Amino acid sequence: MTSLAALWGVAALFLVIVMSAAWLVQKRTGQGGWADAFWSLGLGAAGVGVALFPIDGAAPSLRQYLAALLIGLWGLRLGSHIAIRAAHEGEDARYARLRQDWGDGFQVKMFGFLMLQAGAAAFLALSVMAAARNPTPGLTLQDGFATLVFVGALLGEAISDRQLAAFKRNPANKGGVCDVGLWAWSRHPNYFFEWLGWCAWPLFAVNLSGEWTWGWLALTGPVYMYWLLTQVSGVPLLEEHMRRSRPKAFEAYAARTSAFFPRPPRH
Numbered sequence: 001m002t003s004l005a006a007l008w009g010v011a012a013l014f015l016v017i018v019m020s021a022a023w024l025v026q027k028r029t030g031q032g033g034w035a036d037a038f039w040s041l042g043l044g045a046a047g048v049g050v051a052l053f054p055i056d057g058a059a060p061s062l063r064q065y066l067a068a069l070l071i072g073l074w075g076l077r078l079g080s081h082i083a084i085r086a087a088h089e090g091e092d093a094r095y096a097r098l099r100q101d102w103g104d105g106f107q108v109k110m111f112g113f114l115m116l117q118a119g120a121a122a123f124l125a126l127s128v129m130a131a132a133r134n135p136t137p138g139l140t141l142q143d144g145f146a147t148l149v150f151v152g153a154l155l156g157e158a159i160s161d162r163q164l165a166a167f168k169r170n171p172a173n174k175g176g177v178c179d180v181g182l183w184a185w186s187r188h189p190n191y192f193f194e195w196l197g198w199c200a201w202p203l204f205a206v207n208l209s210g211e212w213t214w215g216w217l218a219l220t221g222p223v224y225m226y227w228l229l230t231q232v233s234g235v236p237l238l239e240e241h242m243r244r245s246r247p248k249a250f251e252a253y254a255a256r257t258s259a260f261f262p263r264p265p266r267h
Contacts, residue, residue, distance in 0.1 A: 003055045008129060011046040012122035018042030019118040023111050032095025033086035035114055037079050043121040044075010050125050051132035062139050067132035067204060070150050074197060077154065081161055093241040094233065120228065124198070127221030131204035134212050146203030153197035156182070160190040175246055177253040185262035187253065188238070191229045192260055198222040230260060 022038030051068040052060050060068075086092075091099070102109045131146075160182050167178040182189035198221045205218035229235060242250040256266040 004129065004133065007050055007053055007055065008122070008126065011050050011125050011129075012118070014049070015042050015046055015118040015121045015125075016115065018045075019114040019121075020111075023107075023114050026095075026110070027107055031086050031091050032099065032110070033082065033089075033092040035095070035110075035117065036092070037083040037086055039117055039121060040082060041075050041079035042118075043124060044072055044079060046121065046125045047071030047075065047128040050129035061135075061137075063134055063136070063143060063204065064132045066139070066143065066147065067128060070147070070200075071128050074150075074154060077158060078194075081158075085165075093245075094237040097237065097241060120224070123224060124221050127198065127201040127205070127218040130215050130218040131201040134205050134207060134215055136207055136209075136212065143204060146200045149203060150197050150200035153193045153200065156193035156196070157190050160193060164190070175249070177242065177246060177249045179253055179257065179265075182262065184257065184265050187257050187259050188229075188235055189262060191234050192262060195222060195225050195229055198225045235259065 018038055019035070019042065022035045022042075025034045025038070026032050048068045048071060051064050051071065054060065090096075098110070098113075099106050163181040163183060164178050167173050167176075167180060167183075186192050201221050202215070202218040205212070205215035207215050239250075239254075
């Protein structure tokens with residue numbers, strides 16, 4: 001376990017460097033949204049590292065390769081999506097609000113905020129490491145189920161993002177609230193599927209035979225991600241912006257649509 005702890009420490013240091021670079025880029029461009037792209041790509045790369053890096057000369061297992069593939073795809077998909085958005089759209093409403101609230105102290109506070117994000121990413125990387133390093137030989141039905149959950153979540157989030165992008169491209173929807181497709185079932189389907197994807201790591205990691213007690217550590221990932229998305233940097237900031245920018249439309253939307261977990265809309 002000492003070797004795994006050292007590997008996680010290197011991953012944490014890598015994420016600090018990545019988010020320091022993110023701070024420099026957002027400072028130069030004036031676009032805080034770049035931070036999210038760096039975070040996603042950085043966590044994806046760190047996840048690949050903690051999954052595959054050889055320890056004691058042992059070759060990676062099939063589970064390690066699978067975990068690395070999945071977290072790598074997640075990072076590339078989400079990171080590239082956010083990067084394209086940051087390059088072609090205005091600043092993310094959450095960062096624009098922080099820029100307004102923090103005023104002249106924005107850059108100093110932003111650096112501290114991004115270091116907290118580096119810490120959050122390092123904490124989430126523990127789930128990937130616990131899943132990838134499960135010593136159970138071969139791949140099991142449990143691994144297959146975990147893969148289905150992860151891939152389903154990845155597709156769900158991608159579909160949510162595409163539906164929202166299509167809604168925004170239509171000039172007729174300006175000032176409105178996206179309530180089509182998955183967005184009719186949840187006010188934040190992209191966040192829901194993001195959380196669901198992190199639920200796959202405990203399925204990879206937990207060994208009910210008790211031979212891999214560290215696998216239970218992977219449960220921290222979905223718990224922490226749910227807290228982040230619903231209480232800290234996701235839903236609250238975005239909904240505050242929506243209530244401020246389009247109060248009537250959002251009030252009607254919120255009355256008929258679930259906040260997080262998808263369900264049929266109320267009529």
